[in-house]
Amino acid sequence: MIDLKRNSKKEPVKATGLRVRETSSYKPNQTYDFKISRGRFSNFLTCKRCFYLDRVMGLDPPGTPGWTLNETTDLLLKKEFDHCREHQIPHRLFAPNGLSHVVPFDHPEMDNWRNSLHHGLMVRHKDTPIILTGGVDDIWQDTITKKLIVVDYKSQAKNSAVDPDEYLEDAYHDAYKTQMDFYAYLLLKMGFDVHRTAYFLVCNADRHKENFNQVMTFEESLVPYDWNAGWIEAEVDAMVALMNQHQIPEPNESCKNCAYSDQYAKAVHGGGNGESKPVQRRLFF
Numbered sequence: 651m652i653d654l655k656r657n658s659k660k661e662p663v664k665a666t667g668l669r670v671r672e673t674s675s676y677k678p679n680q681t682y683d684f685k686i687s688r689g690r691f692s693n694f695l696t697c698k699r700c701f702y703l704d705r706v707m708g709l710d711p712p713g714t715p716g717w718t719l720n721e722t723t724d725l726l727l728k729k730e731f732d733h734c735r736e737h738q739i740p741h742r743l744f745a746p747n748g749l750s751h752v753v754p755f756d757h758p759e760m761d762n763w764r765n766s767l768h769h770g771l772m773v774r775h776k777d778t779p780i781i782l783t784g785g786v787d788d789i790w791q792d793t794i795t796k797k798l799i800v801v802d803y804k805s806q807a808k809n810s811a812v813d814p815d816e817y818l819e820d821a822y823h824d825a826y827k828t829q830m831d832f833y834a835y836l837l838l839k840m841g842f843d844v845h846r847t848a849y850f851l852v853c854n855a856d857r858h859k860e861n862f863n864q865v866m867t868f869e870e871s872l873v874p875y876d877w878n879a880g881w882i883e884a885e886v887d888a889m890v891a892l893m894n895q896h897q898i899p900e901p902n903e904s905c906k907n908c909a910y911s912d913q914y915a916k917a918v919h920g921g922g923n924g925e926s927k928p929v930q931r932r933l934f935f
Contacts, residue, residue, distance in 0.1 A: 653712035668708050675708035678894045681779055686889070687766065688784035688832045692825055694889045699901040699908055706893055711907070720805040723853050723868075724787060727803050728764070731788055735760070743851070747872045755791040755798055763789070771836040775886055780893075782886065786833050790849075797845040800833045800877065802826065805868075807855035812871040817852065826850065827875060835879035848875050 655665035669675060676684045686705070694701040703709045734741045735754035744752050762769040766785020773782045790799040804826065817823060830848045837844050850873040855866055892899060901908035 651712070651714065653714075665710075667710055669710045672708075676706050676893050678706065678896055683774075683779045683781050685781045685783050687770070688782075688829060691782070691832060691886070691889065692828055694892070695828065695885065696825075697902040697905040697908060698892060698899040700905060701889075702892060702899055707898075723805040724803045727851065727853075728788065743870060743872060749790075749872075751793050752790050752799065753793055755789040757789075760789070771833065771840065773836050773839040775890065778890055780886075780890055782832075782836060784829075784833050784836055787851075789837075792845055795843075795845070797843045798837060799845045800830055800837065800848040801851060802829060802833075802848070803851050803853070805853045805855070807857055809857055811869065812852050812854050812873065814871075814873045817850070817873050818875060827877075830875055830877045831879050831882060834877040835882040838879060844877075846876055848877050849873065850875060 654662050657663050690701065690705060693704065700711075704711060731741055731754045735756050738753050738756060740750055740753055744750055757763075763771050763786055766783075770783040770785040774780070775782055786800065787803045788801040790801055791797070792799065818827065830850075834844050834848065852871045852873055853868040854871065855868050859867060
C-alpha cells in the first residue's frame with residue numbers, strides 16, 4: 651500500500667523517511683537505555699537489514715492500517731477475563747478444556763504488562779543498555795502449582811474449524827510461537843515460575859452464516875503450545891552485536907521489502923534501464 655504521512659490533524663505533511671525523535675534510534679555502543687520490543691525482535695529474526703535500517707539508522711518505513719476488528723475482539727476478551735480475575739473464578743472456557751483449576755492471574759502490574767505501547771513485560775539484557783519488552787495479552791495461573799500460563803488472543807476468519815496441530819504447523823504462525831517463547835523468556839527473567847504449556851485463544855469467525863444482520867459469530871478454541879525459550883538469549887546476543895556494528899547487514903533473500911527497495915533504487919537511479927548508479931552515503935555523522 652502507499653502510505654501518506656499525516657500530522658495530528660490528519661493533514662498530509664512532508665515525509666522524510668526518517669524518524670523525528672533522536673532517541674528512537676540506537677547508536678552503536680551507546681550506554682543509555684534503549685527498548686527493543688517483541689515485535690522488533692521478530693523483525694531482527696525475519697530480516698536483519700530491515701531491522702538495522704529501522705532501529706539503528708532511524709529509517710521510518712511505511713505503515714499499515716490498524717487491525718481494529720482484531721483489537722476489538724482482544725478488548726472484549728480482556729473485559730471477560732478481568733471480571734474473572736477480579737473474582738478469582740475460572741473463565742467459561744476453562745472447564746470444557748480441562749482447566750477448571752486455572753484462574754486469570756491477579757497482579758497489580760497486569761495492566762502495565764498488557765500495555766505494549768508504553769510498558770509491557772520488561773527485562774534488561776545482561777549488562778547492556780538493551781531493555782527487552784513485550785505486551786502480553788493475558789496471563790493465567792494454575793491454582794495448584796501456582797505456575798503462570800502465557801496466553802495470546804488471535805482472531806481469524808477461516809472456513810474450517812481450528813485444528814491445534816495444523817494451527818501450530820502453519821508456516822505463517824511461526825511468528826506466533828516466537829511471540830510465546832519471548833513472553834515466557836521475559837517472565838522467567840522476571841523471576842516467575844512459568845507453566846510449560848501456553849495457550850492461543852483463537853477466535854474464528856463463522857463465514858457460513860446466511861446473513862450479517864449486525865452480528866458476527868465466532869468459534870473459540872484453545873490451542874496449547876509448549877513454549878521453548880532456550881534459544882532466545884543467543885539470538886538477543888546476536889541482535890545486540892548487530893546493533894553495535896557500523897555496517898549494514900545483508901538482506902534476507904526472501905524479504906520483499908528489501909527486494910522492492912532494490913528494484914525501486916534501480917528504476918529511479920538507473921534511468922529505467924535496470925542499472926543502478928552508485929549513491930555515496932555515510933552511516934553515521
